[in-house]
Amino acid sequence: MKKLGMALGLVACFVMAFGVLAVAADKYPNGCADCHVKELAFQPLIKKLYPKHPGVSPTMDINGCLKCHKAGSKLALNTKMHDSHQKAKIACDACHIMKDGKATAELKGVKK
Numbered sequence: 521m522k523k524l525g526m527a528l529g530l531v532a533c534f535v536m537a538f539g540v541l542a543v544a545a546d547k548y549p550n551g552c553a554d555c556h557v558k559e560l561a562f563q564p565l566i567k568k569l570y571p572k573h574p575g576v577s578p579t580m581d582i583n584g585c586l587k588c589h590k591a592g593s594k595l596a597l598n599t600k601m602h603d604s605h606q607k608a609k610i611a612c613d614a615c616h617i618m619k620d621g622k623a624t625a626e627l628k629g630v631k632k
């Protein structure tokens with residue numbers, strides 16, 4: 521019985537350790553904001569790629585983008601930018617909140 525208890529204890533430790541590792545392994549907890557800094561920051565990037573784009577402030581994050589780029593609208597962001605990140609082999613979970621291994625429609629870093 522004592523051995524079984526210890527074995528179960530060890531299993532519990534492993535589960536906890538992996539739980540912590542799984543959290544620590546999220547390289548992009550903030551989604552867009554973790555990659556789009558410095559030369560990739562939204563303001564210079566958008567200005568360079570889309571000179572006719574409306575002004576983007578230096579502090580604008582995904583919440584600012586979504587004010588104009590509403591889900592389901594003509595400007596929804598899941599079109600061209602989805603393709604370009606997929607070409608760059610960026611994993612779904614860099615931007616999306618995942619559930620059961622699948623991307624939900626929810627994005628990291630988006631305030632509700």
Ligand code: HEC
Binds near residue numbers: 582
């Ligand atoms: C004030 C409204 C507004 C805000 C805020 C805004 N956009 Fe836009 N965006 C537009 C409009 C309008 C267009 C279409 C005109 C054009 O192509 O320049 C556009 C076009 C784009 C395109 C090109 C889409 C395509 O498929 O050609 C991208 C990419 C984009 N925006 C990204 C962003 C990102 C990222 C942010 C946040 C940093 C952002 N936008 C913030 C209005 C906005």
Ligand code: HEC
Binds near residue numbers: 591605610613624
């Ligand atoms: C670079 C960031 C990024 C990556 C990587 C990414 N997405 Fe998205 N995804 C978005 C954005 C932005 C939207 C638009 C969300 C909105 O408008 O609220 C979106 C929307 C979606 C939606 C909801 C709208 C729709 O088209 O049905 C699904 C589902 C989705 N993505 C699945 C995926 C899957 C699966 C992957 C991986 C193969 C992936 N995404 C990779 C940023 C990303």
Ligand code: HEC
Binds near residue numbers: 569
């Ligand atoms: C894992 C890193 C990473 C994450 C997370 C990420 N991006 Fe990107 N993004 C990139 C890279 C790399 C490029 C390519 C830059 C270039 O071509 O110069 C790029 C390019 C872009 C472009 C310009 C290309 C295009 O399709 O118009 C836009 C706009 C953009 N990202 C928006 C976003 C938004 C919005 C999010 C969050 C929903 C996001 N990115 C999340 C790395 C990332």
